[in-house]
Structure formats: C-alpha cells, structure tokens
Amino acid sequence: MLAQALRQCGNDLCRENAIRQAISLGDYHPSILPPGIKINTGPENRPIRQMRLIQFDGSTWLPIGDLIETAFADAAGRWFAAPQRTFGRPSRAGPAPRRCPSANQ
Numbered sequence: 001m002l003a004q005a006l007r008q009c010g011n012d013l014c015r016e017n018a019i020r021q022a023i024s025l026g027d028y029h030p031s032i033l034p035p036g037i038k039i040n041t042g043p044e045n046r047p048i049r050q051m052r053l054i055q056f057d058g059s060t061w062l063p064i065g066d067l068i069e070t071a072f073a074d075a076a077g078r079w080f081a082a083p084q085r086t087f088g089r090p091s092r093a094g095p096a097p098r099r100c101p102s103a104n105q
Helices: 002-009 015-022
Strands: 051-056 061-068
Touching (some): 002 015
16 A cells, blocks of 8 residues: 555655555555455545455465455444544654645635
8 A cells, every 4th residue: 555655646756645645546556355345435534344254275375255345344334433543743752744735716
C-alpha cells in the first residue's frame, strides 16, 4: 500500500500529500491479495471490506466458496466502526514538517 501511495504522490512527496494519497486508495489490488479482494482507504479506516476463505492442500492455496462482501459488517449491514486515527505532529521536539505547496490551494 505504501508503494502505491507514493506512486500516486508523483513528484509532490511532502507529508500532507503522502497522507492524502494513502487515505484515498481506490480499488487497489496488490498482487499479494487473493483475486477479488481490493483495498479502499478513506476516513473510516476500513481498507479491506471483503474476504475469501482459502485452504492449503499441501502444495498450493485453494479458494473455498465465493467472495464474502460483508465480512466486516454487523447483522444490520452496518460496517464496524474503526477507531479514528489522527496524523498530527509527533510529540517529540524537532523541526516542524515542511508544508506542501499544494496544501494552501
């Protein structure tokens, strides 16, 4: 996910843009995930909303059944709430982070 977020940053590698790109991944499918599983990041912090059961047969992993779309939803279909994360300045003393030129636009 980090490599994809950095690719989306292009030449603007400042902190604010990197965070903005990391929380805006849409339908990203890294090669490590099984087919059909996609990563979508956003303010709700639930990047993966599907799952698929797989079983090792001694030489390879085989999928069992279909993709489960509601893997992290409750009985009413509401997504479980994730704790809110803030990306503020670290508490240790040090120089202030460089501001993005595009942050004021």
